[in-house]
Amino acid sequence: MQTIRYGGDYNPEQWPEEVWHEDVRLMREAGVNLVSLGIFNWGVVEPAPGEYDWDGLDRIIALLHANGIGVDLGTPTSAPPSWLRRAHPEIRLVDADGRALASGSRHGVCPSHPVYAEACASIVEQLAARYGSHPAVRMWHLHNEYGWANVQCYCEASAAAFRGWLAEKYGDADRLNEAWGTAFWGLVYRSFDEVEAPAAAPPGVNPALQLDWRRFSVDAHIANYRMQRAIIARYSEAPATTNFMVPNCKDMDYFRWAPEVDVVSNNHYLIAERAEPEIELAMSADLTRAVAGGGPWMVMEHSTSAVNWQPRNIAKTPGQMRRNSLAHVARGADGLMFFQWRASRAGAEKFHSAMLPHGGTDTRVWRDVVALGSDLERLSPAVGAAVAAEVAVLWDWESWWALELEWRPSVELGFRERIEAYYGSLWRQHVTVDFAHPEADLGRYKAVVAPSSYLLTAEAAKNLRGYVEGGGHLLVSYFSGIVDEHDTVHPGGHAAVLRDVLGLWVEEFHPLREGARLALTSGATGRIWSEHVRLDGAEAVAAFADGPDAGRPAVTRHRVGAGTAWYVATALDDAVDDRAAGLRELLAAVLDGAGVERPAGVPDRVEHVRRGPLSFLINHSDQDATVPGLRGTDVLTGDAHEHGVPVPAGEVVILTD
């Protein structure tokens, strides 16, 4: 039976060899079975161009192997050595203001520069040739967080690569002009040579140019990954991954990335200052599962306690690390790794927590790490098992990019703002959701929610129509279906691309003043947005009671084929105050109509997720709770429950049928 992968980033080059022996002994004590090695050691293993020193890596890999600990071997290309930057200053990252960034940190180089690519190829070749057939190497960890600090580079090499990418995509300049709508302001190009990277410029840079620039920048990083992957494949059959940053990296389109990796792995750091940070964690896990095509994935990095880079680095409270970890497993993780194994004494991250803190083994964190390792050993039934979800929330990185370009109808139109409002409400109602791309097959979902689909291709609109006609229940929030993939308005009035499915179109937007609220006839309140909805087949379920659209539809419903499409024209919030639980009520109506069952009598902050044969109950509150109507055996304690399951404050119960 497979076990959950457990461990973390391991940086033995920061420590004398005698410490390694203690490390490995303690890893065994904690149940660690995988460590990520060598992620940042380029400057150590290749101290001068073409001169290699493998001794340390040879020895630590042998030591880990002798102790039964697998290696996730990193390629060190996110930390180019000082000699490379000195010999080739032209590879330095150039930011949008034209500044070439100095050395002294990691990343900081142009992802498209041929000199950098050549140096990457060379070190990866050496590494793969040396360790490709080593039995300890279970997995390859290519690079680290592609795009973390160098997502877009504005140097000449990058601009030239962009022009090549455009030529490949459009074939000739006329097609590019057509797609980008360059007749506007006469921004017409006669050849690709005239196109510049969208660095600092006067406001109003062509949005279509900006979207293609973002797509190109993702592809530039993917090209580096592919190059490394191809080299490794010549020496090793072990699977390869690179650590994603879902959902907190806006710049990387991980749906674009997903087909490249053998195993989806993700780094997630709790946004610790939030009142209910577990909701954003759950969202990260659910979205990572979507990126993994609905299958299992692994957490490559999270933290045992505080990080070192948030404005206030709040330590995890007792039990929080365990709840966080097991929530990831509940939502599909087959591996649970931390940054990092042993806290660093020197360098930029010395105040970051670790599995083995500065205080050593006589610490709460260490005891929790050992306890978690032992819990995970009992969770083999979860490995590879699917997470049950009947509802999908639409997510599209391109729509995020497009919505948040300049000169939108309101600065308060935020992709994450609406997604998190809807996701949070669903989470509190114990509805496990899958995320899905708008063009994905949605047929298996009872309900689909589109909180923010500003950019929606005609293909996606057709997909949504087919979904509803086939019996699906769709809920769309305002300012969706407005533009196509080039940020060009769909013809026929706003949201017209969804007119036949929603049974309406939008004549004019009426964004609200800062802090303004309006009332609906249902008693709910709205913020941010109002608009003039023109019905064409849909019925109004609630109208605006005041504001610029008083008397006009605010929430609508349209029966199409065997299904129903709902639309909401304002930001209904979730229990902001007693009157304003409009979003929760609306979602409940949609879910009831779709036949989505929710567990009754479970307090909001008790997370309830089903994965394979296991039910995970995680109590994030400081109140003891009982989940009625469930029975089964606790896989961690062996306790049997017949009539309801007690979940004490802060605790986790995992039941098997």
Ligand code: GAL
């Ligand atoms: C990640 C990164 C790690 C470490 C960690 C600290 O973004 O991949 O190397 O820096 O953050 O939280």
